[in-house]
Amino acid sequence: xxxxxxxxxxxxxxxxxxxxxxxxxxxxxxxxxxxxxxxxxxxxxxxxxxxxxxxxxxxxxxxxxxxxxxxxxxxxxxxxxxxxxxxxxxxxxxxxxxxxxxxxxxxxxxxxxxxxxxxxxxxxxxxxxxxxxxxxxxxxxxxxxxxxxxxxxxxxxxxxxxxxxxxxxxxxxxxxxxxxxxxxxxxxxxxxxxxxxxxxxxxxxxxxxxxxxxxxxxxxxxxxxxxxxxxxxxxxxxxxxxxxxxxxxxxxxxxxxxxxxxxxxxxxxxxxxxxxxxxxxxxxxxxxxxxxxxxxxxxxxxxx
Amino acid sequence: xxxxxxxxxxxxxxxxxxxxxxxxxxxxxxxxxxxxxxxxxxxxxxxxxxxxxxxxxxxxxxxxxxxxxxxxxxxxxxxxxxxxxxxxxxxxxxxxxxxxxxxxxxxxxxxxxxxxxxxxxxxxxxxxxxxxxxxxxxxxxxxxxxxxxxxxxxxxxxxxxxxxxxxxxxxxxxxxxxxxxxxxxxxxxxxxxxxxxxxxxxxxxxxxxxxxxxxxxxxxxxxxxxxxxxxxxxxxxxxxxxxxxxxxxxxxxxxxxxxxxxxxxxxxxxxxxxxxxxxxxxxxxxxxxxxxxxxxxxxxxxxxxxxxxxxxxxxxxxxxxxxx
Numbered sequence: 001x002x003x004x005x006x007x008x009x010x011x012x013x014x015x016x017x018x019x020x021x022x023x024x025x026x027x028x029x030x031x032x033x034x035x036x037x038x039x040x041x042x043x044x045x046x047x048x049x050x051x052x053x054x055x056x057x058x059x060x061x062x063x064x065x066x067x068x069x070x071x072x073x074x075x076x077x078x079x080x081x082x083x084x085x086x087x088x089x090x091x092x093x094x095x096x097x098x099x100x101x102x103x104x105x106x107x108x109x110x111x112x113x114x115x116x117x118x119x120x121x122x123x124x125x126x127x128x129x130x131x132x133x134x135x136x137x138x139x140x141x142x143x144x145x146x147x148x149x150x151x152x153x154x155x156x157x158x159x160x161x162x163x164x165x166x167x168x169x170x171x172x173x174x175x176x177x178x179x180x181x182x183x184x185x186x187x188x189x190x191x192x193x194x195x196x197x198x199x200x201x202x203x204x205x206x207x208x209x210x211x212x213x214x215x216x217x218x219x220x221x222x223x224x225x226x227x228x229x230x231x232x233x234x235x236x237x238x239x240x241x242x243x244x245x246x247x248x249x250x251x252x253x254x255x256x257x258x259x260x261x262x263x264x265x266x267x268x269x270x271x272x273x274x275x276x277x278x279x280x281x282x283x284x285x286x287x288x289x290x291x292x293x294x295x296x297x298x299x300x301x302x303x304x
Numbered sequence: 305x306x307x308x309x310x311x312x313x314x315x316x317x318x319x320x321x322x323x324x325x326x327x328x329x330x331x332x333x334x335x336x337x338x339x340x341x342x343x344x345x346x347x348x349x350x351x352x353x354x355x356x357x358x359x360x361x362x363x364x365x366x367x368x369x370x371x372x373x374x375x376x377x378x379x380x381x382x383x384x385x386x387x388x389x390x391x392x393x394x395x396x397x398x399x400x401x402x403x404x405x406x407x408x409x410x411x412x413x414x415x416x417x418x419x420x421x422x423x424x425x426x427x428x429x430x431x432x433x434x435x436x437x438x439x440x441x442x443x444x445x446x447x448x449x450x451x452x453x454x455x456x457x458x459x460x461x462x463x464x465x466x467x468x469x470x471x472x473x474x475x476x477x478x479x480x481x482x483x484x485x486x487x488x489x490x491x492x493x494x495x496x497x498x499x500x501x502x503x504x505x506x507x508x509x510x511x512x513x514x515x516x517x518x519x520x521x522x523x524x525x526x527x528x529x530x531x532x533x534x535x536x537x538x539x540x541x542x543x544x545x546x547x548x549x550x551x552x553x554x555x556x557x558x559x560x561x562x563x564x565x566x567x568x569x570x571x572x573x574x575x576x577x578x579x580x581x582x583x584x585x586x587x588x589x590x591x592x593x594x595x596x597x598x599x600x601x602x603x604x605x606x607x608x609x610x611x612x613x614x615x616x617x618x619x620x621x622x623x624x625x626x627x628x
Contacts, residue, residue, distance in 0.1 A: 022527045026421040027430065033498060034420060034434040040452045043463055047455060060455055108343040111336045115595045123340060130351040133608050136600025137583050138593050139357020140350070146370055148349065163346050193335035203384025216549055222445035225560070228588070245447045247566070248454070268461065271451055286443045287436050294503050 041283070048072070048273040052266030071269035075277070082235075082243065083277060090239040093157055094220040101162040101216045102209060108163070109171025110197045124172075127165045141229060154237055156230035161219055167212045174208035175201055210292040221282060240278045247274055361601040365593035373594075380598035392582070393602060400557050400578040400603075406490050407558070408550045410544065414494055415501030420535055422502065423509045424527050439499030448565035453492060482575040485566065489576065493561060509535055529627040551614050555607035559584060579603045 043060055051066040058065060075083065108127075112120050134140075140160075150156035178201065186200050200208075227242035238246070248271060361380055363373040375611070384393040422431050441449070455477040456463050465475045478484055512535065520530050557578035566576045567591065579599055586596025 018526045018528070026425055027427075030418060030421050030434045033414075034437040035436045037495065037498065040456070041440065041444075043455065044448075044452060055461055059461035059469070060463045061466070104342045104346070107339040110420070111340050114336065117333060117336045123344075126344070127347060130347055132611055133355065133604050134351065135354030135357045136595045136604055137580075137595060138587050138600055139354040139360055141587060142360060142370075142593070143349070143353045143357055147353070158520075159346075160350050163343060168343070194339070197339070214558060218443065222447075224445065224447050240594065241445045241447045244451070245564075248447070248451055272455070274447050275451050279444050282443050283440070286440070290436060290439055293439070293500075294507075 031226055035177065041215075044272050044275055048269055048276045050269055055268055071266050071273035074266060075270055075273045078276070083240070083274065085236060086238055086240045086243040089154070089237060090221060090241070093154060093223075093239060094217050097158045097161055097220045098213055098216045101167075102213050104163055105167045105212055106171055106202065106205060106209065106218075108168045110175055110291045112168065112172040113175040114193075124169075127168055144230070150231050152234050152237075153230070157223060157239070158220075160226065161216070161223065167215060170187050170212060171205070171208055174205060178204055185257035207292065207295050210289075211295065214289050214292055218282070244271075244274055244278050247271060358597065358601045358604075360593055361597040363594055365597075367591070375596070380594045381602070383595060384598055384602070395574070395601065396577060396579045396582050396599065397555075397602075399576070399607070400580075401554055402551075403486070403489070403557070403578060404554045406486075407493050408547065408554075410490060410494055411497055411501055411550075412547065414498055416505050416539070418498060418537075419505035419509055420531055422506055423535065424531065426530065435499065435503070437499075438502065441496045441498070442500045446560040446564040449492065449496065449561075450567075453488065453565050457488065479569065480571055482507040482572045485572050485576050489565060491562065492565065493558065496561075504546070505539070505542070508539060512538050516548040548614055548618060553578070553607070554610055555603050557581065 039062075042062060046062060046064045047055065047060045048071055049064040049067055049069070050060070051068045051070065052063040056071070073214060111117055112119065112124055117123075135143075143158070144150045150159065182200055183196055184202075186196050191199065223239065224241035224243055224245045227239055228245070229235045231242075358371075359371075362375060362377060364376045364379065366373040385391050388394070413435045422435065425431050454462075457465075459465060459475060459477050459479065462478070464478075468475055478488075516534055516538075517530060521536060525533070557580035559580035561585060562576060562578055562581050566572050566581075566601075568585070579602075583600050583603075586592045586599070
């Protein structure tokens, strides 16, 4: 009896030591990755609050050098209108795209999940096939410009991003998990297919709606590509990311070509200040949104 | 006997019935069809119509003529394939595939490792905070990331070069050394996907029956042993499915990543040009629509062959995990 308890004790002590070593190593590794993920943003933030001349001499540092709001002041006074307009464009595109996209995605997911819809497998393959084969960028571009005439319109940015196979299947799989008896009882009470969707299914789809809505919103907010294809010459329709994209390219050009521009403007810290303004809302918002991503991704497989 | 008769009768009526069925199905579930219409129109316009657009791969595209441009058969492909191992398409394909292999392998390794470590750690606040931090890069656009990369690596005031100077080393000109960019690009890709990917693996690990771990704990298994003998074997199916998904996309490049970090820096293109960036340049810089379409078609067809092959092999080995 005594022997046994000693053995047990030793065992638990051994385990504790092993566990402790494990924990130290695990915490170290995970912390390292977490810091590596955070650090670049700290650099951008501190750079944007730095004095341009100090940056030119010392390069960027982890902490602001001679804390200054100069870059933000210049951005607001010289580019205030441009950035304000780009903000409005991005907000408009994000809102319209997310709302319409969510509506269409949920409708498609709902119909695909219905067992009394006979062609659901064919419809699912119709969607899935687009992930297997695509015409490619240039045919898409030519269809959008010469056939649909989306050139010079914000719809060129909004429309192509509305629906995606991944999101539709995410919705379908979630709705499949809703107990069928709920739908049945609504049917018996005389609800039609649309009424079931709108009054029974949608209210129960909050988690997946949040996830897909966030996917859509993030996609629209971070989009620069659509603008670069269809809205190059329409400056008043540039979204935030594309404006920054152009600033990054053009300011480097400006530095090369014209001495005046370089001397007059704190161009490097200005870029960082603009970057902070462009991405700020996302970084502030995402800790709250993150759990919806996590819950949505755990909904399960997205097989076609 | 009666069963056989019924079958014969059904066969006779089958044709009539399917027609009737289809119609009655439509009448009964009109709403379903109406609700699906936007989706169908969407994919026809934005996915299926462009598929017919692969026709442009066979023309010498002229902007003034559009679809009436001269049909040149395989001229565009001949140009792309010219020169065997020195050909444009060989370089692009090689880069695309090698980068993707590095992405897939290293992403899987890092994401899975982090997920396993997070599972074993019991400090809730630490796990939550580190997860939030690791998820951060996923939420910012590649444009922002490109400015971060530029500020890290540029010669005059990049963080790394100022650190070199501070430590007494000489500055290193990253932007004219092609050899370092594959490493930088792969690192950025891993960095951006770490939080997102580890969440997927973590979800799968959390799905493992807790009682297995408890039984192992009672038997005195250490955390290392639990990882090696429980978590890893039970995670294998998820890993295989995810690997297959990514293998299917091996011809698709991370355009956003490459274009924003490298852009048109001709000096680095040899090491960093992938099919997607070539197609984008064809469209926006060189205006050679025919060549770009041809490269795009090659990418799509080759990609489809890869997917079908992978799926075929998986189906033979294990039907459960096949894609379709």
